[in-house]
Amino acid sequence: MKVLLYFESEKLLAKSGIGRALDHQKRALSAMGIDFTLDPNDQDYDLLHINTYGLKSRSVIRKARKMGKPVIYHAHSTEEDFRNSFIGSNQLAPLVKRYLVSLYKQADHLITPTLYAKSLLESYGLTNPIAPISNGIDLAKYQPSAAKETAFRNYFHLQPDQKVIICVGLFFKRKGLIDFVEIAKSLPEYTFIWFGAVPMYSIPQNIRQIVKHNHPDNVIFPGYISGEIIEGAYGNADLFFFPSYEETEGIVVLEALASRQKVLVRDIPVYQGWLVDRQNCYMGHTNAEFRQLIQAMVNETVPNLTDQGYQIAKAKQISKIGQELQAVYQHVLTPEKANQQYTTIMKTPKL
Known part of the structure; x- marks a missing residue:
């Protein structure tokens, strides 16, 4: 298994929570012995795990789809956490929500950090399977x-x-x-x-x-x-x-x-x-x-x-997060095979 971890504008977002989430993903995959690349030009991968929302991100998804690669979108952002942030964020928030939904809909599977975030995505009308997996901690x-x-x-x-x-x-x-x-x-x-x-x-x-x-x-x-x-x-x-x-x-x-x-x-x-x-x-x-x-x-x-x-x-240390990511990857690649850990992740109660 080889994963393309895609993160647009990595330097710009490095100081944010999303930036630290990428670092945790790299460590989690390394801990599990899962091969990954950060290079979107590397076509030798099995699935795309994407973290960001810019135009380049949309292009990477389109390219993966053309090659028949499954797409996992890590839904770090919501309309709710965009509000009360940057200048004009409250006015733009409804448009941001529509844009996020248009991106998230393209994924075979979504991952989001908490049950609460999962409940928000479901309230947007998204029907993709959503796994609540913590960003983890070192x-x-x-x-x-x-x-x-x-x-x-x-x-x-x-x-x-x-x-x-x-x-x-x-x-x-x-x-x-x-x-x-x-x-x-x-x-x-x-x-x-x-x-x-x-x-x-x-x-x-x-x-x-x-x-x-x-x-x-x-x-x-x-x-x-x-x-x-x-x-x-x-x-x-x-x-x-x-x-x-x-x-x-x-x-x-x-x-x-x-x-x-x-x-x-x-x-x-x-x-x-x-x-x-x-x-x-x-x-x-x-x-x-x-x-x-x-x-x-x-x-x-x-x-x-x-x-x-x-x-x-x-309970949220990186090694455990690696196991949960691996379970979702395996399910997306071979959904016909039983995956007990994936079943456990997806059975988490609703809020």
Whole structure:
């Protein structure tokens, strides 16, 4: 079996969740011994696994179809998570939905990260089989490291007793950036760091102004940082706070769980089926509730759920994701043959 993993504009999207998803796919396939190519000009492959949505992606699908190759579309994006992002995103969202549906319809099979994302695709009227498979997490990368944690604290010149709340995400309203800053204003005793970046010209002016000027001194926007600094932040911060309103999964949440970090998220449908409030994380709805939970979690007046959260990440480690991808590949290539793991994946309950 040889797979063409196609990812248009790889450099442009490398800093996004979709970019990390491709990296995880490559690792997952390597772990399973599945041969793959990233070169769309390589015609010696058995099936196309496509991740992106541009005109080149459409061309690659058309070429695969002409050669009789089956197509698997990895549905990372929905109308819902396009809203409240870039300038004009809300006006364009219905058109984006139509465009996505036109692409997804061309696939023999769809893969999407969560049951929630699957339910959205089904609500669009798509009838393709859809496998909910997590984007996965590299557990080894996020194991505790004193050296990485020291590098993080030194980078930001943090005092030993300084309490730090972190978030990782693009500069989007959808990600809860406005709430993050508002809550930070009311908790000046803590340092709030938002890791991530996006071209400033592409986001609405109010978000641009918040990031550049209109935030309190206890909020830091260091931009996109990779490697030991961000990995040290996941391990050393006092709390990972992710107030996003809409996700198809949230790879950064998995990264925090894998780091055995305390996790506070907004109670939204995407977490149904894997995150449970006060069992493996904490969830809130309003800024007032978030403030109370942040204080309680930092001061450890509520139970520490990091071990339980780690078990969620462990269940989504890359080796397991590789097994699930392989099961879908085998089913698409030889649907007449029984595939127990594929049956198990597809029997997941509906939300």
